[in-house]
Amino acid sequence: TVPHRPVPPVRPTATPTPEVLLVQRSTLWTTVGGVAAAVAAAAIAVPLLTAGGPAPAAVTTHSAAAPSTPVPGVPHVDAAALAALPEAQYSAVVDGLLPWDRTTTAAHVFHLTADAPLFGDGRTAPVARFAKTDFLQQPTTVVGLRRQGPWELVLTPARRQLPSAAGAGGAAAQTAAWVPADLLTAVAAPTARVVVSTTEQSVSIVSASTGAVQQHFAAGVGTADTPTPTGVTGYLEERYADPSQGTxxxxxxxTSLHSSAADEPYGGHDGGLIGLHWNATTSGAVSHGCVRLSAEAVAALDALPLGTLVTVE
Incomplete structure (x- = not known):
């Protein structure tokens, strides 16, 4: 069943849809009410800046460690070239983005002063752009991981590759890219982060400084065929209410996470986004990758600022 496309209030032309409202029609998969809404998600960790090798250790700080090789300067990108680049939004697939396959416990949060070019590992030519405002016409939330000279390594809400093209290893559930740091303006850092446990089928809000659990809730997670991605960190990208999606x-x-098990399980074009949303069933392996929560849990998450890290274990 293909869920209808949700239309969040205040939304421009392209709206994320499906499932669970969670986001985008084909990308968040979850069955809601009698209507399949979905927030899909299964994810298989893919190496950070490489295509193979052991999973790297968790990143715990936003550091500016000296690089072992010279840091490239920021190339000039004129307005026409910038406008021609694909926008790194929830439904996009951009080959030049970097796979991010690790968990992160600390990050900085920014807004953009203007549309910004995004660069891959070589940083010689832009591969995509971040729009100054997101699909709800709100300031785009940018999560920074590491500063290196004139650059900031940031998480993006776009995919690098579809699962159908990734082979048995699966597609990256999260991507990253380099952005010129002078186009970023810092906003207040979140004081908490979200931890989803697929084994315990729970969601916890923990202190960003101490790691102490502040709130803990039961959760429904992905099935074996459509698992919720694990061993990876994304962030709260946006939020909106849409009763038509059954939430x-x-x-x-x-969230900025995507399924690494299926492209568009509901036949849409929203990128298989993973969302955290309300559902009457809040336990078991029951979703297409999204995380199903009680009204109390959703209210707790809704109180957190955009840019809050979401780690799935």
């Missing part, structure tokens, strides 16, 4: 008046919490 009632409870805001859908969209």
């Amino acid at each position: 009632g008046e409870h805001p859908i919490q969209l």
Whole structure:
């Protein structure tokens, strides 16, 4: 069943849809009410800046460690060239982005002063752009991982590769890219982060400084065929309420994570986004990758600022 495309209030032309409202029609997969809404997701960790090798250790700080090789300067990108680049939004697939296959416990949060070019590992030519405002016409939330000279390594809400093209290893559930740091303006850093446990089928809000659990809730997670991605960190990208998706008046919490098991399980074109949203069933391996929560849990997440890290274990 293909869920209808949700239309969040205040949204421009392209709206994320499906499932669970969670985000985008084909990308967040979850069955809601009698209508399949979905927030899909299964994810298989893919190496950070390489295509293979052992999983790197968790990143715990936003550091500016000296690089072992010279840091490239930021190439000039004129307005026409910037406008011609694909936008790194939830439904996009951009080959030049970097796979991010690790967990992160600390990050900085920014807004953009203007549309910004995004660069891959070589940083010689841009591969995509971040728009100054997102699909709800709100300031785009940018999560920074590491500063290196004139650059900031940031997480993006776009995919690098579709699962159907990735082979048995699966596609990266999260991507990263380099952005010129002078186009970023810092906003208040979140004081908490979200931890989803697929084994315990729970969601916890923990202190960003101490790691102490502040709130803990039961959660429904992905099935064996459509697993919720694990061993990776994304962030709360946006939120909106859309009762037509079966989540009632409870805001859908969209994350930057994507399914690495299926392209568009509901036949849409929203990128298989993973969301955290309300559902009557809040336990078991029951979703297409999204995380199903009670009204109380959704309200707790809704109180967190955009840019809050979401780690799935």
